[in-house]
Amino acid sequence: MTASAARGTDRGVELRNLGRSGLRVSAVGLGCNNFGSRVDRPGARAVVAKALDLGITLLDTADIYGNRGGSEEILGDALGARRKDVVLATKFGVPMDDGEKRGASRRWIMAAVEDSLRRLRTDWIDLYQLHWPDPLTPIEETLRALDDLVHAGRVRYVGVSNLPAWQVVDAVWTARSAGLAPVVSCQDEYNLLVRRIERDLLPAIEAHRLGLLPYFPLAGGLLTGKYRRGEPPPEGTRLASARFGQRFLTEAHVERVERLIAFAETHGRSLLELAFSWLAARPARRRGRPCRPSSPSRQGSRSGGMRYS
Numbered sequence: 209m210t211a212s213a214a215r216g217t218d219r220g221v222e223l224r225n226l227g228r229s230g231l232r233v234s235a236v237g238l239g240c241n242n243f244g245s246r247v248d249r250p251g252a253r254a255v256v257a258k259a260l261d262l263g264i265t266l267l268d269t270a271d272i273y274g275n276r277g278g279s280e281e282i283l284g285d286a287l288g289a290r291r292k293d294v295v296l297a298t299k300f301g302v303p304m305d306d307g308e309k310r311g312a313s314r315r316w317i318m319a320a321v322e323d324s325l326r327r328l329r330t331d332w333i334d335l336y337q338l339h340w341p342d343p344l345t346p347i348e349e350t351l352r353a354l355d356d357l358v359h360a361g362r363v364r365y366v367g368v369s370n371l372p373a374w375q376v377v378d379a380v381w382t383a384r385s386a387g388l389a390p391v392v393s394c395q396d397e398y399n400l401l402v403r404r405i406e407r408d409l410l411p412a413i414e415a416h417r418l419g420l421l422p423y424f425p426l427a428g429g430l431l432t433g434k435y436r437r438g439e440p441p442p443e444g445t446r447l448a449s450a451r452f453g454q455r456f457l458t459e460a461h462v463e464r465v466e467r468l469i470a471f472a473e474t475h476g477r478s479l480l481e482l483a484f485s486w487l488a489a490r491p492a493r494r495r496g497r498p499c500r501p502s503s504p505s506r507q508g509s510r511s512g513g514m515r516y517s
Contacts, residue, residue: 221263227419237266244274
């Protein structure tokens with residue numbers, strides 16, 4: 209994740225400020241999107257317990273994950289009394305049914321947050337994020353509803369996800385000019401293979417000192433090194449499914465992965481280490497200017513910093 213210069217460690221995990229906010233989170237986060245689908249309740253308990261024991265404090269989910277609500281329910285159960293020890297992030301906006309339970313209107317936000325709080329078994333959400341753009345709702349309406357939730361103590365911080373750069377800047381300036389709770393973070397796809405946010409979104413994030421929570425940091429698992437050219441995906445893995453296989457197992461991606469594996473091995477490292485260290489080392493800002501990341505195939509794993517799973 210993009211972080212300020214103020215950093216610290218706890219139990220071996222680096223802590224960073226989320227953007228320009230005072231919210232301190234672990235540099236490595238736990239994504240809970242598979243809870244309630246590929247990961248059952250006992251499995252989720254084990255994963256969460258291990259993550260907390262390792263010092264991971266940032267846990268991210270969404271109301272839509274786990275077949276509409278399942279991830280939040282399982283996560284709330286897995287956390288139990290340890291809820292107070294974590295930064296709990298969730299998202300709203302993706303359709304929850306075939307009716308009006310969707311979008312970023314005040315009406316739906318006020319209902320969605322109560323549903324998430326109930327499923328998560330908590331009185332507050334640390335980071336509440338708009339999951340996808342809502343072209344039918346003015347951003348000021350969305351931000352005013354979120355601001356009311358912050359003042360009510362139901363939400364602590366506000367974030368966005370999957371918004372194009374111009375909408376992120378619009379949200380930042382709308383909140384600033386109207387005196388509303390600021391947007392502190394963006395959650396977007398970013399990894400060694402998918403780097404499109406570097407063109408417009410990343411410079412905007414850096415210019416406004418927002419946090420970045422990269423999802424698919426391992427490109428659906430392709431950057432683990434267990435998928436090789438000419439070999440079928442291991443049974444039961446994510447990329448064995450048509451949905452993710454078609455998305456990530458392209459010829460261009462596979463060729464690039466082979467080059468990255470070779471590069472990592474020449475330095476005595478694994479592809480997994482390269483993928484994570486590359487994200488974790490990305491610079492949030494360089495002397496106040498947007499960074500221009502260089503290719504890891506030429507310069508190794510030093511280019512700059514963020515990580516979210």
